[in-house]
Amino acid sequence: MLITFTFEVHQPHRLYKNINKKGNNLWERYVDTNLNKEVFNKVANKCYIPANELILELIDEYDFKVNYSITGCFIEQCLEFNEYVLDLFKDLVKTGNVELIAETYHHSLSSLYENEEEFIEDIELHKKLYKDVFGVKPKIFRNTELIYNNRIAKISKDLGFEAIFTEGTEKILSWRSPNYLYQSPDGMKILLRNYRLSDDIGFRFSARDWDQYPLTADKYALWLASTPGEVINIYMDYETFGEHHWKESGIFEFLRYLPIEISKHEHLEVVNVNEVVKKLKPRGEIYVHEFATISWADTERDVSAWLGNKMQKISFEKLKEIGEFIKENKDKLKKSEKFDEIYKIYKILQTSDNFYYQCTKGFGDMDVHMYFSHFDSPFDAYASYLNILYDFEYYYIKDEMKKLNNRSDYDSKEKLIVNNDIEIKNINDNNSKECIEKNEEPKDENDKFIIA
Template sequence: MSDIVFMFEVHQPYRLDRNAYNKLLEKALRGRLEPHDLEDAIFDNGLNKLVIERASTKCYIPATKIILENIKRYANSNKPFKVAYSISGVFIEQVRMWKPEVIDLFMELRETGMVEFVEQTYYHSMAAFMPLKDWSELREQILEHRRAMKELFDYEPKSIENTEFSYNNDIAWLFSSMGYKVVLTEGVDWVLGWRSPNYVYRAYGSDIKVLTRNYRLSDDIGYRFSDRNWDQYPLTADKYASWLAATPGDVIFLAMDYETFGEHHWPETGIHEFLRWLPGEILKYNHLYTSTPSEVVDKYPARDIIDVPPWNTISWADERDLSAWLGNHMQRNAFKILVDLRPYVKALDEPEITRIWKLLTISDHLYYIATKFGSIEQVHSYFSPYKNAPDAYAIYVQALSLLAGLIAEKIEQKKYDVARKLVLPMNKAFYFYKPTGEYTGYSATNIKEFLEIISKAPAESILYHLKRGDFQAWLRSIFGLDEIADELDKISSQPLSAEEARKAVSDIIRKFLSST
């Protein structure tokens, strides 16, 4: 007996507007800018609306109606038809605005009881790969998605995928700690080795179960269906069902972009007819059933452990790694700018600015900047709304720069309040060293920690950093506290003992922060 698990990835990004700067300038000439003006300028909602309307007409509406028909057709049989959907939060926002009938269809799917909704990051982002030791951004985006699923469908997902099936042991551990029972990822050959993707596995270092996508059978539909040069063209429902019937294993996990059904393969290719007849052809086989991710991990035991160290993170894109998003210098530089803005966004705590930053975490922005070759390059070009990777990079960095400018303006208005709240990543922390170059073991990621360490770090370390101007440089460049840095500059040239330096630094910082 084998269970077929269909999972459809449903996501559309907010694409960026190459004319954002000019749009913002026009708004500025008409009066004072507000954060929502920046969001309107950065994102090309004319294009976003067009894509949603086109994809809804060609894919989301007809494909979902076909799925509904099949669920209802087999609802009262001993072999019901079941599927799973992973729907990004930003997709939900867009169809609510521009094609609400799509939401109505998903609500109808929910009512059948035959559909499982899979958790993911709300913004379909690379939050898991931000250098944050507490996973705070990833947690936030998962919880935001969880709230959206509860609000829209009154549904609490038990299964989860990280963006684009990106996965490693640490991610699995986090998902397990958050209460999910199964994580979905790619059946990568070098991870599986001699093993088949068609079984339930367990994550290394945690109890969460793992389903690995059978990428060959998935891509037969997702990529090859309309390829006339393929030696199996045309792919019919009965032929494909016979392949599934002949495939050994407990679970055949098939996952693909939902846009496969009408957008990537146009309706004229016969993809809708294929989808319409496929469930019936599968269920003709006595040993084939359809199930959802959480059902199959309850039904079958884990056969082995999947071990994916963080330094070998996998995904379902390109070379099955992270190179689709972080593979070149442009991508890594843009991602660093994005991550560097986060502490200031958190300290400002203004919802509209936070939302713009989170929208800029959408993984597609980085995907468009990839530099690949051959067939992989063709896939990136197909999805990109820009001419090439350098253009995509310039447009993305322009958006980040405009956001950074707004953040700087806001910080100037309440500099000391932000300074009190600002918590830095470890790569921006202040590290205390002795004059000999020996690390003291103390580091500060915020002003409160800094003051605490000033009171207990070796006195010679305080004097050393004061005389070198290290404290001043950190306070200026990271916090924008020029006034405090200027006062420290004045005392740094005075003849002070180490203990006098400790007291002077502490007094100056406390005075400024308590008086503003």
């Protein structure tokens, strides 16, 4: 039995609750840098640094293997707020026991756009980032929040990826097990997350009302060993270690002893995800229509976490409308000094978290949404996001277009005046030349020519 441990590593660029009108540029106007720095460093000290240091030890001592999917937004914040975190990830990659999984650079919902151009662009940006920062070319792809359908699988396959990760939900499996390798109708290999065993750590580890509490490394290893199938893909937020479950819960001790306990079961082998693709053959086909798109979010495991209510849909459609305007006028906007700034903000606005904050589900799911949100309510998140969208559209993008159009009109008029001046001068020069040759006086104003 092959075992994979994959961790999603992401921090969004959180937006201001109220537009900062004193900002010197778009970033300062919309992005709450102080809040992002505070959150990042808090989580870095509680999770990223101790977890990375521990996994480096486990690799050194037990040849442990893990996989990470690290967003572009996260890496940007590493570079801005805490480069030591990024250095640790680089050290992990250098061990050869860590595989990096590609995704969308901005952790965006671009895969849900009708036009695939935006989605492909965000993936290519992420691939380039991995190459620039870590010197690696990822082989496996996982979409934002494991959002998946046949179309997404085909696009990722066309981009050269060998396999794609998604949720092992009964909605697509029915009676089948997630503990096998599958493939899409186009032949893209599919790795499925075992959500029960993943959530035992990710969600239930600290739950004192859980009938399996406390979860120990030996107990968990026994569960893995007794699970039928060919591969168990354990996939969770990296913040599980130290942030979602604090150090006092025993989560780091659990992780420390897990490789030891797994090694006691000879038929268990911890591997990187590309090894699964190499060693196993697909056991069947998974068909997911676009209208039945799945994800790993909430109990529904669909896209309702981001597009489930009217507020989210209005926000999403408005964002797409702005994107279409930018794309249609890209050549002209590129003449503006602010183009790079405008385009970066547009990308940041695509981040899925902006829509996640606007979710209005009840009870358990809503608790999770509010845990991650810096807004007081989904309605505040919606009002803030829409306010930024309209401000961005009318006071910056269209205002910049107006300036460019005015400049273009001015340049055209200037060019016309210059051309007319040249033409008049040429006519006058010719007239003077003819007069000299004929020994005549130059024509006066009544003849509509003026000597330049």
